[in-house]
Amino acid sequence: MIKKKRKKKLRIGTSSAFQINQKLLEDFYIKVYSYRSNRLENFWKWIYRTEFLLKKNPVVTKINNEVVGHMGLIPFFLNLNGKKIKAAWYADMHVLPKYRGRGVAKKITEKLMKLVDVHLSFGNDQSMNIFNKYGWVKTYNTNLHYIFLEPMNHPKLQILSNYFNLIFKLFNLIYKNFFYIYYVLKQDKKNKTQILDLNEKNIKIFYDYKSSKSLVSTIIDKNYLKWRFLKSPDNKKYIIFKTQDNYAAIVKKRKDKPRSPHLDILLFNKFTNHNKICTLINDIVIWSKKNNYSYLRLYISDKRLSNKIKLNLLSVVKHPRFAFYSSNKKYMKLLMKMKFKWQLADSDFEFIS
Numbered sequence: 351m352i353k354k355k356r357k358k359k360l361r362i363g364t365s366s367a368f369q370i371n372q373k374l375l376e377d378f379y380i381k382v383y384s385y386r387s388n389r390l391e392n393f394w395k396w397i398y399r400t401e402f403l404l405k406k407n408p409v410v411t412k413i414n415n416e417v418v419g420h421m422g423l424i425p426f427f428l429n430l431n432g433k434k435i436k437a438a439w440y441a442d443m444h445v446l447p448k449y450r451g452r453g454v455a456k457k458i459t460e461k462l463m464k465l466v467d468v469h470l471s472f473g474n475d476q477s478m479n480i481f482n483k484y485g486w487v488k489t490y491n492t493n494l495h496y497i498f499l500e501p502m503n504h505p506k507l508q509i510l511s512n513y514f515n516l517i518f519k520l521f522n523l524i525y526k527n528f529f530y531i532y533y534v535l536k537q538d539k540k541n542k543t544q545i546l547d548l549n550e551k552n553i554k555i556f557y558d559y560k561s562s563k564s565l566v567s568t569i570i571d572k573n574y575l576k577w578r579f580l581k582s583p584d585n586k587k588y589i590i591f592k593t594q595d596n597y598a599a600i601v602k603k604r605k606d607k608p609r610s611p612h613l614d615i616l617l618f619n620k621f622t623n624h625n626k627i628c629t630l631i632n633d634i635v636i637w638s639k640k641n642n643y644s645y646l647r648l649y650i651s652d653k654r655l656s657n658k659i660k661l662n663l664l665s666v667v668k669h670p671r672f673a674f675y676s677s678n679k680k681y682m683k684l685l686m687k688m689k690f691k692w693q694l695a696d697s698d699f700e701f702i703s
Contacts, residue, residue: 362453362457363412363457364461365410366406366410367408368400368405370410370412374412374415374417375391375394375417376391378417379391382420383442383444386701387606392583393583394422396582396583397422397441397701398422398423399577402426403423403438403466407425407462407465408442409422409458409461409462418449419444419446419454419455419458420444420458421441421455421458421459422440423439423441423462423465423466425466426439426569427571428569429566429569430468430566430681430684431684432562432563435468435681436467437466438462438466439471439472439697439698440462440471440473440481441698441702442698443455443458443459443474443476444476445476456483459480459484463484463677467676467677467678467681469675469676470673470674471672472670472697473671478671478673481673484675485675486673486674486675487675487685487686489672489673490669490670490671491672492651492672493656493667493669494648494649494668494669494670494699495646495649495656495659495660495666496645496647496665496666497635497645497646498525498645498666499638500525500645501521501522502518502519502521503522503609503644503645504610504644504645505607522644532664533663536662537629537632537633537636538632541593541629543594543630543634544591544592544593545589545590545591545637546590548580548588548590548600549580550580553579553590555598555619556570556600556617556619557570557571557575562691564688564689565689565690566684566691567690567691567692568691568693568695570617579600579617584602587602587604588600588603588616589601589603591630591634593630593633596619597630598618598619599615599618599619599631600615600616600695601615602614602616603643604700611642611643612643612644612646613645614700615631615646615647615694616693616694624655627659628659628663631648632663634646648694649696651689672690
C-alpha cells in the first residue's frame with residue numbers, strides 16, 4: 351500500500367505589503383493579474399486607499415522570498431443607521447495553487463478583519479469559502495444591469511465571434527438600429543442632457559450630505575469623491591451626464607476590452623424620482639450608440655427602480671453574490687434588517703470586469 355506524501359506543515363506569517371520588498375509584490379501582481387487591462391502593480395496604492403488604514407493593507411504571505419498569498423481592502427466610511435462606521439470591500443484574494451488548503455487565506459483574512467468594523471464583498475467561490483468560516487452572510491438580492499446595443503460584442507461571446515463573425519455583425523447591426531429607434535422614441539426632448547468634464551467644480555453635485563437612517567450606504571463626501579474619481583488613474587475616462595433638472599451620473603468610457611467597448615454608469619447623484627433616472631439612462635444609451643459603444647452597465651440596489659429600468663429600458667439583470675459581516679452584534683443586527691444602497695462605483699467592478 352502506497353502512503354500519500356503529507357504536505358509539509360507551513361509556518362504562516364502575514365504582513366502588510368509595505369513591509370516586504372516591493373519587487374516581490376510587483377512580481378506577484380504581474381504573475382497573477384497580468385490578464386487585467388488595469389494593471390494592479392501600477393495602481394494598488396490607490397485602489398486599496400492605503401493611507402486610510404495607515405498602510406496596514408493589503409496583507410500578504412511571503413514564503414521563501416516569494417509572495418504566495420494576498421488580499422486587499424477598499425476602505426471607506428459607511429452610513430449605518432445614520433452613524434459613520436469604518437468599513438471595507440474585500441478584493442483580490444489569491445493564493446498560489448501549491449499553497450492552497452494550508453491556511454494561507456485564513457490567516458490573511460483574520461488579519462484584515464481586525465482593521466475595520468464592517469466587512470463587505472462581491473466575492474468569488476474561493477473567497478466565500480473562507481468568509482463562510484467567520485459567519486459572513488450572503489445574499490443574491492442584487493441587481494447588476496446590462497443594456498445592450500450590440501449584444502454579440504459581449505466579452506463572453508468573443509470566442510464564438512471568430513467562427514460566426516458575419517452572423518454576429520449582422521445581428522448586432524439589426525439589433526442596434528432597431529432598439530436605437532425605441533430609445534429615441536422614449537427620449538424626453540424637453541429635458542436635455544449635458545455632458546460635462548469631471549473636475550472639482552462639476553463633481554460637487556454628487557456630494558451626499560444626508561445620512562439616511564433607513565439605508566446602508568457609502569458616505570459620499572468631498573474626500574471620498576476626491577479619492578474615488580479625481581485621483582483615479584483613470585480619471586480622464588470619466589464624464590458626467592447631467593439633465594436640466596439636476597439628475598446626474600458619472601460614467602466611465604471603457605475601451606479596454608477588445609471589440610467590446612462599453613460604458614460603466616458608476617454613480618448617480620440621487621434616486622428621488624425614478625422616471626427621471628430612467629430618462630437620464632435613456633439619454634446615456636442614445637449617446638453610447640452615437641459613439642459606438644456596445645453596451646452599458648449599472649448597479650441598482652432599489653428593487654422597484656431596478657424593475658422599472660428592466661421593463662422600460664430592456665436591460666438584462668444579473669444577481670452577483672454579495673456578502674457582509676460585522677463582529678459587532680449591534681452592527682450585524684442592523685445589517686441583517688436594513689436595505690443596502692450600492693452603486694457600480696462601490697467595490698471594484700470597473701477594474702476586474
